[in-house]
Structures are given as C-alpha cells and as structure tokens.
Amino acid sequence: MKRLTKNTLAYAVSITAAMSAASSFAETQITVATVNNGHMIEMQKLTPQFEKANPGIKVKWVTLEEGVLRQNVTQDIANKSGLYDVMTIGMYEAPIWGERGWLQAVDTSGNYDANDILPSIRGGLSYKGTMYAAPFYGESSMVMYRKDLVKAAGMEINDRDSWEHIRDVAAAVNDPSKGIYGICLRGKAGWGDNMAFMTAMANSFGARWFDENWKPQLETKEWKDAVTFYVDLLTKYGPPGSSSNSFNESLALFNEGKCGMWIDATIAASFVTDPKQSKVADQVGFAQSPISVTEKGANWLWAWALGIPAATKNADAAQKFVRWATSKEYIQLVGNTNGWAAVPTGTRASTYQNPKFQKAAVFAEAELKAINSANPNDSTLKPSPYVGVQFAAIPEFQAIGTTAGQMISGALAGSMTVDQALKSANKSADRQMRQAGYY
Known part of the structure; x- marks a missing residue:
C-alpha cells in the first residue's frame, strides 16, 4: 500500500474541504412563507427558473391563508425564531418592523432599478427612505x-x-x-x-x-x-x-x-x-x-411584498430570491410564459408603459388611477x-x-x-x- 506523503495528505484534505463546501453550498435552502393568492401560486410554479439560474439555492414554500400567514410571520419575527428566510408582508408591517430592526434592508443595488417602483408603493414599504420589503404586487x-x-x-x-x-x-x-x-x-x-x-x-x-x-x-x-x-x-x-x-x-x-x-x-x-x-x-x-x-x-393602498427577517441564516440567498421575484425580468418572464394580462401589477412604472401589457390588460388604466389616487x-x-x-x-x-x-x-x-x-x-x-x- 502506498504511503501518503505530507503533500498528498494536504491535497486530500483540501479536496475533501472543497467537496464539503460545495455540498454545503448546494444544500442551501430558503423557506418562503406566502399567502395563497393566484400570483403567489404562479411564483411557485416559476421557481425552478430561479433555482436553475442559482444552482446553489433551493426554495421551500409554506403557503397559508391570509389570516394564518399574518399570525405566523408576526410570531416568527417577534420571537426571532428564524423559521422563514423570506416572508410575505405588506405596507403595515414593513415600516414598523424595519424601524424595530426586525427586517434586513432590501438590496436595491445594481440593475434592480428601485426608481422604477411606483412612488406610493415604494414609500409605503420604507422607513426613513430605506426599503424593508420589495413589492411583489401592489393594489388599490x-x-x-x-x-x-x-x-x-x-x-x-x-x-x-x-x-x-x-x-x-x-x-x-x-x-x-x-x-x-x-x-x-x-x-x-x-x-x-x-x-x-x-x-x-x-x-x-x-x-x-x-x-x-x-x-x-x-x-x-x-x-x-x-x-x-x-x-x-x-x-x-x-x-x-x-x-x-x-x-x-x-x-x-x-x-x-x-x-x-x-x-x-x-x-x-x-x-x-x-x-x-x-x-x-x-x-x-x-x-x-x-x-x-x-x-x-x-x-x-396595499402591496404584498417580500421581506427578509434579520434572524435569517441565509441572507445572501434570500436577497437573491427577493430581487428575482420583484424584478422587471420576473414580470417579463410571467408575461412571456402566461401572457401579459397575467403579470403581477401595481409595482413598476415600466409595466404600465409596456405596449404588450397595455394591449392585454383592459383594466390597466383603472388600476393605475386607483393606486395613484390613494394617499x-x-x-x-x-x-x-x-x-x-x-x-x-x-x-x-x-x-x-x-x-x-x-x-x-x-x-x-x-x-x-x-x-x-x-x-x-x-x-x-x-x-x-x-x-x-x-x-
């Protein structure tokens, strides 16, 4: 049997460590708590697209009726339990929880284009100018x-x-x-x-x-x-x-x-x-x-939005998911997959400026008028x-x-x-x- 030299032993250790790191990376799982509304169900169906683009991340879904969701995420974040890495919250929770330090600020850097988000929606999800949840869809x-x-x-x-x-x-x-x-x-x-x-x-x-x-x-x-x-x-x-x-x-x-x-x-x-x-x-x-x-x-005026609890142990993966699900590219993905009348609305000005959406969505003008009229x-x-x-x-x-x-x-x-x-x-x-x- 060939004896291991100092160099071969070091090499074996480094390979094992690399494999362990890769395995750990591959097994990063984020748990997303959301409400059982149509657009959220569609987001779950499209999640394999996110996982394909981010092979180190798997998404686990917890889908709840609205009242139960509110109870669960409020209890989880107040107790810092860390059950959820991403939670669906709204304009009520985001600024209050952001002020208390219960939420991470949303990463709006790079090509995310936060300025494209409708001002009333962005403002309602912010505390002192910092956005603590990203809007998945907005509504009046x-x-x-x-x-x-x-x-x-x-x-x-x-x-x-x-x-x-x-x-x-x-x-x-x-x-x-x-x-x-x-x-x-x-x-x-x-x-x-x-x-x-x-x-x-x-x-x-x-x-x-x-x-x-x-x-x-x-x-x-x-x-x-x-x-x-x-x-x-x-x-x-x-x-x-x-x-x-x-x-x-x-x-x-x-x-x-x-x-x-x-x-x-x-x-x-x-x-x-x-x-x-x-x-x-x-x-x-x-x-x-x-x-x-x-x-x-x-x-x-309301927005169902995705927030990241401060207690999460998977912050980077959670930020990647939130940015993906609330991006212009996601809206484009839904439009191409299910038709432009089916995209989540009420969040981005670019959606209402898109000729394909304008043609498909007979409700677009009335919806935007309602959102803009709420103060x-x-x-x-x-x-x-x-x-x-x-x-x-x-x-x-x-x-x-x-x-x-x-x-x-x-x-x-x-x-x-x-x-x-x-x-x-x-x-x-x-x-x-x-x-x-x-x-």
Missing part, C-alpha cells in the same frame, strides 16, 4: 361589475358613484332565483380582511380610527352610518354566508357569474378578465370606488394622527383591527347589532391604546 381597490347585467337592468356605473347609487344598482341586478347576487364584498373577520374594505368605506363616510389625541372613534355617527349601510347592503343583496367570505371566496363567486358587482383589490382584475378562470371575462367593467361624503380614503398621509376627512388608508400604521392596530373585524363580522352574521359591535370594538381599542401609553 375599485368596482368590478357585470356590464351585461347592469345594462339589462337599465342602470349605469361610473367612477366615484355614491354608495346610495351602488345600492340601487345592487337591488336592480339582484336575482337570487337565478343564483345572481347584487353585490359581493368581504365579510370575513380580520384587520386586513373585512376591515380593509370596511375602513375604506368608512373613510368615505367621513370616519377615522382615532382623533388627534389617539382616542378611538368607532362609536361616532360616521362609523355607525358606514357599518349600518354595509350590513344592510350585504344582508339584502349579498350572497348567503357573506360573513365568511374573503378575497378568494368572492373571486370564485364573481368568476362563476354570481356577483353583479364586486368591490375589492385591483389585483383581482387580471383574474376576472381571464377567460381561463372567469365565465364572465368578456363582460367585466371597472370604475373607481364609491364615495359618500368624501373621496378621501375611499380606496385602499396614506391624507386619508380621512377629519384630521387624524396616523399614516395609512385602510389601517393605522401603529403596532397596536393589528389587535385593534382584528377585534373590530370580529365584531363587524358578527353584526353582519346577525349575532349582534351594529351598535353593540362598534361599542365592543371601541372599548377594546380604548383599552389597547391606554395600555400602550397613548393617553
């Missing part, structure tokens, strides 16, 4: 409606109709005997679920979450008027079980032709106009959100101390909004009156704000 809210049903009823829908007019149209097209309901709206409890819609609606009635001294305002006439109108509207002209419906349930109803109108996230426009998904794709019209006494805050810094008729359209960007809001959502969903389900719901929600909010030392 708007009216989506069945042109055929509205026309047959002798009605019209236009930008910024009054809520009273929307109610009249809902009544005119409502025909439960044929499985058609006048209007579909979110009813499922959650600060980012029914309260996203409800807050934008309440804003238009002149409501606000807090006065200038941070006192909760949920028992005011404006809130009572808005919630009473909402409950009455859905009870008379909405589908059965509306208190359990979120975005995905309403989307399914609309695509089946069961909703005369649906007021929800602009991102839905690409789904309801897709003949592969929607039975009424060729009959969908769009309009800017309804108002009552003011346009301020009448439609929300998180001036979203209430009366002065308010918070930033945010459909939420107040303070750490306490998640608990406050969740409780309010449960109460209002209860009122919609008929288990309590509107007055009881708002009284309970206001009492809970007051307790939270006192404990947090706001007054």
Whole structure:
C-alpha cells in the first residue's frame, strides 16, 4: 500500500474541504412563507427558473391563508425564531418592523432599478427612505361589475358613484332565483380582511380610527352610518354566508357569474378578465370606488411584498430570491410564459408603459388611477394622527383591527347589532391604546 506523503495528505484534505463546501453550498435552502393568492401560486410554479439560474439555492414554500400567514410571520419575527428566510408582508408591517430592526434592508443595488417602483408603493414599504420589503404586487381597490347585467337592468356605473347609487344598482341586478347576487364584498373577520374594505368605506363616510389625541372613534355617527349601510347592503343583496367570505371566496363567486358587482383589490382584475378562470371575462367593467361624503380614503393602498427577517441564516440567498421575484425580468418572464394580462401589477412604472401589457390588460388604466389616487398621509376627512388608508400604521392596530373585524363580522352574521359591535370594538381599542401609553 502506498504511503501518503505530507503533500498528498494536504491535497486530500483540501479536496475533501472543497467537496464539503460545495455540498454545503448546494444544500442551501430558503423557506418562503406566502399567502395563497393566484400570483403567489404562479411564483411557485416559476421557481425552478430561479433555482436553475442559482444552482446553489433551493426554495421551500409554506403557503397559508391570509389570516394564518399574518399570525405566523408576526410570531416568527417577534420571537426571532428564524423559521422563514423570506416572508410575505405588506405596507403595515414593513415600516414598523424595519424601524424595530426586525427586517434586513432590501438590496436595491445594481440593475434592480428601485426608481422604477411606483412612488406610493415604494414609500409605503420604507422607513426613513430605506426599503424593508420589495413589492411583489401592489393594489388599490375599485368596482368590478357585470356590464351585461347592469345594462339589462337599465342602470349605469361610473367612477366615484355614491354608495346610495351602488345600492340601487345592487337591488336592480339582484336575482337570487337565478343564483345572481347584487353585490359581493368581504365579510370575513380580520384587520386586513373585512376591515380593509370596511375602513375604506368608512373613510368615505367621513370616519377615522382615532382623533388627534389617539382616542378611538368607532362609536361616532360616521362609523355607525358606514357599518349600518354595509350590513344592510350585504344582508339584502349579498350572497348567503357573506360573513365568511374573503378575497378568494368572492373571486370564485364573481368568476362563476354570481356577483353583479364586486368591490375589492385591483389585483383581482387580471383574474376576472381571464377567460381561463372567469365565465364572465368578456363582460367585466371597472370604475373607481364609491364615495359618500368624501373621496378621501375611499380606496385602499396595499402591496404584498417580500421581506427578509434579520434572524435569517441565509441572507445572501434570500436577497437573491427577493430581487428575482420583484424584478422587471420576473414580470417579463410571467408575461412571456402566461401572457401579459397575467403579470403581477401595481409595482413598476415600466409595466404600465409596456405596449404588450397595455394591449392585454383592459383594466390597466383603472388600476393605475386607483393606486395613484390613494394617499396614506391624507386619508380621512377629519384630521387624524396616523399614516395609512385602510389601517393605522401603529403596532397596536393589528389587535385593534382584528377585534373590530370580529365584531363587524358578527353584526353582519346577525349575532349582534351594529351598535353593540362598534361599542365592543371601541372599548377594546380604548383599552389597547391606554395600555400602550397613548393617553
């Protein structure tokens, strides 16, 4: 047997070390937590393209319903558990968590072109000018409606109709005997679920979450008027079980032709106009959100974005994935793969400037108009101390909004009156704000 010399032994050690390093590199796995929306499902399907371009990285997906996702990622990041390397968060979490040092800043260097991101979207995901999450898609809210049903009823829908007019149209097209309901709206409890819609609606009635001294305002006439109108509207002209419906349930109803109108996230426009998904794709019209006494805050502003927890042990791989999934090149990839009407929208100016997108997306103009009209810094008729359209960007809001959502969903389900719901929600909010030392 040949004896190992000092040189051959050193060579063997170096080879073993190199192989070990290569193996370790090849086994880098990042875990991405995301919401079960259509664009995220598509991102998972396209992930092999990322893995092919980055052979040292594998992506593991954890896909959750919206409310469960919020709970899981909030708990994980607050506890610094490190379960996720990339998490899907929004405009509420990004600046608060960025300020607390819970998130890594997004790497916007090189050819990422952060200046191409729509200013309101970029600003909403930043703290002191630093972006702490990169937008995968952005959205506002708007009216989506069945042109055929509205026309047959002798009605019209236009930008910024009054809520009273929307109610009249809902009544005119409502025909439960044929499985058609006048209007579909979110009813499922959650600060980012029914309260996203409800807050934008309440804003238009002149409501606000807090006065200038941070006192909760949920028992005011404006809130009572808005919630009473909402409950009455859905009870008379909405589908059965509306208190359990979120975005995905309403989307399914609309695509089946069961909703005369649906007021929800602009991102839905690409789904309801897709003949592969929607039975009424060729009959969908769009309009800017309804108002009552003011346009301020009448439609929300949101972005589902990808953030990297400070506790991740795979920061470099996570940054590469976030840059890929939120890049102009990714949008091009989706456009080439699935068609330009299917790309994630609401994030980059270049998307709206692309002739292929303009031709394919009949909703593009209405969507961009809604996004640009939302102003998180001036979203209430009366002065308010918070930033945010459909939420107040303070750490306490998640608990406050969740409780309010449960109460209002209860009122919609008929288990309590509107007055009881708002009284309970206001009492809970007051307790939270006192404990947090706001007054």
